[in-house]
Structures are given as C-alpha cells and as structure tokens.
Amino acid sequence: MVTQHTRAQHAQSITSRAQDYAQWYLDIIAAADLAEHGDVKGTMIIKPYGYAIWERMQHILDDKIKETGHQNAYFPMFIPKSFLSREATHVEGFAKECAVVTHHRLMNNPNGEGVVVDPESKLEEELVVRPTSETVIHAAFARWIKSWRDLPLLINQWANVVRWEMRTRLFLRTSEFLWQEGHTAHATEADAEEEARKMLDMYAWFAREVLAMEVIPGEKSESERFAGALRTYTIEAMMQDGKALQSGTSHNLGQNFAKAFEVKFLDQDNQQQYCWMTSWGVSTRLMGALIMSHSDDKGLVLPPEIAPYQVVVLPLWKKEEEKAAVMEQVSALREQLQHVGVRVHIDARDYETFGTKVYGWEKKGVPVRIEIGPRDLAQNQVMMARRDTGEKKSVAIDQVASEISTVLEAMQKALFASSQQRLQERTVTVDSYETFKTQIETGGFFLALWCGSAECETRVKEETKATIRCIPFEKQQQNGKCMICNAATSEQVIFARAY
C-alpha cells in the first residue's frame, strides 16, 4: 500500500490507489476538485469547479425548457405533513426518507451547555422538507387552474430537495441534491402523455448531445415507478464498469394527484374535469454520470459542450522580456478565441512548474490545452494538446481559432461515439436465466423477455442484485418465454445492476 506520495508517484495514484471502481470515482472527484462531503453525513459541498459544470447544465437545460413553452417559478421547501398524505401511494413511497421540522426555536440549555430545542416552540403541524414538490405545486395548481383556457399549465422549478437515504455517495445519492423539476397540467390524457414523452426526449437529447453520453430511453416497470404515477419513463446510462445509472425521469401522473389535490377545470362544455398531470426532473446526479462516463486514469474528461473552460492556455517564459512578448501573444489569442465563443482560461501562475499545471488541468478534464513559449513565438505557432486522445501538435498562430473549433467538435463526437460503442458492445440478449446469472457478474445490460410479474422481477433482484432498468421504447418485437419462469410473453426489458 502506498503510504507516502512524492509528486511523481501521485501521477499514477488515481488508479493505483483505487481498490475498486467506487474508489476510483471518488478519486476523480477529489483530483478534479469537484466536491467534498458536507458536515452533515450524506450531504455534499459542491466546490467552485464542480458547480461551474452544474451551471453549464442548468444553463443549457433551462434554455431548452423555456423553448418548449415552460416557465420557471419557485415553491416553498416546507411541505405541511398533511399534504404528503393526500396521495396514498406517494406518501408511502417517500415516508421512509423524509426530514421533518418539528420546532421553530432554540433556547439556552438550562444546564448552561450550549443550546437546546425549546419545547415550547413545537409546531402545530410538522413540516416535511420537500423530497419532491408535487404536493405543494399541485395545491397551488388547484387555485390557479379554473378553465380549459388555463391549460396546459407548464411550470419548472430549480431547487434543492432532501431525501434521507441510508447510504449515500457523492453526486449519485446525497441527502440533499439540486435539481430541476417540471410540473405540468393538461386537459387530456393524450396531452399529458405527449408532454411526459417530449420531456424525456429532451433529456435524451441533453445526455447525448451535451454530455456525450448514450442512454436507453424506456418505461419503468411497476415496482420502479414513481410513487403515485401512472407511468414512469427513464433514460438509463451505462457507466464504464457496466452498471446502470438512471439519469433522468419523466412521469405521467394521470389524474391521481389531480384527484388528491382537486386540480380541476371547466371544459368547453362547462363540465368539471380533473387535470392530467406530469412531472419530470434531472439532478446533480448527472454530474456523477458525466464523471463515470468519460473519466480516465489521468482524471476527469469533459465533453467540450459542458466544460467550464474549453481551452486552457499555459504561457511559458524564462526571462522577463520573454514574458512580455508571450503574454502579448496570449492576450491576442484569448480575444480571438472569445470572439468565436470559445471559453478560455489563461493559467499564468508563475509559482507552479509547467508540469504541475499540465497535470492539474488534465485532472480537471479541460478539453484542449495550449502552450505558448518563446520557441513557439519564434515560429508563429502554438502547441495544442487534446485531453481525450492525448494527441499533441503544433498549430500556426493564425489557424488556432479554426483548429480549436474543429478539435472541440471532434472531441464532442468522439466521446459520444465511445459511450455509444460501450453501451452497444455491453448490451447483450439473453434467454437463459443461468447464463444471465453468470454474465451479470461482469456488468452490462441484458435484454431479456419478462412475463411482467413482480415475482420474477423480485427473484432476479434477490438472486443477482440486478433490476429491470427499463422496458426500452426501441426493441425487436419477438414472442417467446419469460427468462425466469418460462411463461409466454413478448415483453422485452433491460436487466442490469444499478447505482
């Protein structure tokens, strides 16, 4: 075991220290300086560089959400306990993981030691810290919606939510997380269904085009369905170890919540109707997906679309007079790149060695690194290195802007292609449960026929820890037998172990 690290040793430490994939994942987060554990167990402090990545996600998603006709709003984080219980399945699904506010005041400890909760300040009704906002938002919808003219009502909220999970992991499952939750109300079942599917499509687009991450869109089985929903749709991504990560969900809530919260409208025939509703969301879990999809042994690898800095420039010099000339060239380059919309950062720290800076930015996953020194100046060129392939070459100074655009585009495509290839190669069709049981050990997605019974689903989970990730929208239609019980069926599903 490595107990001491010289700088040189640290170069290999991301993987050499890693006992397993989970440790490797945490090492990447630490090395890239993305986040750390919060003071309360299960919480997470997102550090500036990590948050900058989340802000890129927010920015791009927010634009897309607005483009599709939704408006942002904000609702309270405290939910009266009674709200939660109005929809029976919903409260059942979340009851075990709710943080509850019971008092509103502290007082000096009578024994003189610090402060204690003032028993006099007990709340009439306890408040639940939102694990999700359907209930508060639907209570508001009930007041806002009167007529068919008010529909569809398309609302989105950026917020934090709290779910008191037993076991947590940075980004993937923290007690508190940041997300976007869309909530909509529609006049017809068809409209709600269309909305739920449309927003799932948006997530799939985002995962593929922005995060360069291949996903399988599909429907959740009943046991994995959102508490209170009619149908739950999901995009499932595959991490580098072959395990699945649910990366976004969209729910058709039917009229369940509308009935519980009296969300009604008068239709064109002056008849009272319950609304058809949806909700959908993605969270900071996407950060985990991003990290696990593309990172390598040198650290994080960021697709250019999401990278806070797409290019980092390292100026080099020995003498002061060289510095002036180099920095002049660097500023000119920065203007040139900013002009074409490239996010660029100049690292002119002179108290770090060149190597330290190079390794630092590689760990942070910056797509392109440019080096400019006296040698380059003399030849009117720069050195350009690409993060994913490691390819390094010199480029004429007047070609840099166009070359960078080309490289960023190529890297975005290459990362997606490799994610796509991984998912394709590691998705196999199985019909024998015995084969499945041995192959699941090494990860991957397994396309299999399933009879639809919870018994078979549970048995697989108990025996192999694998779950039905989704019933994919795209599948080869085939009739056959359930992999587990041999009952006749044509339902094709994806089994995998998941995070």
Next chain:
RNA sequence: CGGGGUGUGGCCCAGUUGGCUAGGGCACCUGGUUUGGGACCAGGGGGUCGUGGGUUCGAGUCCCACCACCCCGACCA
C-alpha cells in the same frame, strides 16, 4: 438495525515489551535558484494523539465505557 474495520497537524501514515522534548512525507508560509510533463536548497508555522474514566512514578501505547467515521447488507433521482 446486523456483520467487518479505523480513529495521531489540512491529507497519508510511523510511533517497538508503557520511558524522557510526539515524528516523517505531502500540502502551506518566507528567501533564493528554477520553470517546454508533477523542481531543488535553506528556514518556518501548525498537535487537547476521537471523548471520558481507570491502572501507573510515568499512557499515543495497557484496561473499561462512550462517540465518530468508513466498508458490506434492507432504501433510492
């Protein structure tokens, strides 16, 4: 809650059958030399050894209790 493990500067650890002023590496600060793939020299700052008891002339070390955290199981975006 069940099983396993760990607690010594910010991080990783050493500290022998109890012994004298608690150490090292990384990181940090100052000065100098360096800088095209993780620099070097010199000096320096930073510690209630998880907490509370006990044994002892003497406890980081032995004993007891407690606490915290990590890993594995039941929950999940």
